[in-house]
Amino acid sequence: MATKKFMYLNRKASYGTVYAIESLEVVLIAAAFEQDVSLAFIDDGVYQIIEGQNTDSIGMKNFSKTYHALGDYDINKLYVSAESLEERGLTEDDLMPLVYEDEDDDWAEKPSVKVVSNAELSKIMSDQDVCLSF
């Protein structure tokens, strides 16, 4: 099977709608097909990977831990919109420190999250074969 470049765009916050968890499930399933997968977090989507999420008072499963598993699935390109962070008063330090182990570099832990401008992001998007928006 030829490898295609898939990008999953995440635009909504984690809870309140099913978009975030559905996107994450699709990403994990797609990972089994060994495609080139990247994720983008735009608008309220940046809240999906914010550190210190607590769902106790809304009675929902806190699935934010699952983003830490993405590295195991060879998903290590997580682009975050710099503008979206700034509009919400957030910085890169508010995000979960998501990492992957680089097989070609003696399993060194490397960061998966990359904050990019919207201009850079649109360039990355135009380079994809498939973009799926959630």
Added chain:
Amino acid sequence: MADILGAEVDEEGFLVNLSDWTKEIAESMAKDDDIELSEEHWDVINFLRNYFEEYQIAPAVRVLTKAIGKQFGKEKGNSKYLYSLFPYGPGKQGCRFAGLPKPTGCI
């Protein structure tokens, strides 16, 4: 609805409530599949439970194989070894014994 030692299971034999899990339930499920759980089985079952606790998902077989090899030695990090322990699939059967839901993406 079917049950194992009083714990409710779904039509495929997976626990409905993850908190119902006990070692005895795992042993009983294994016995129904004609398997006696060895230390090697428990290594995998405990690994699956810890993985779920940490990431809130059951790992895909590819991820499980790699991680088992890393933790328990290269000779165990292959699907032949894992299938010798869990003939119906380390993901599907292993996760069932471990009291976890069916792995995401597992058909």
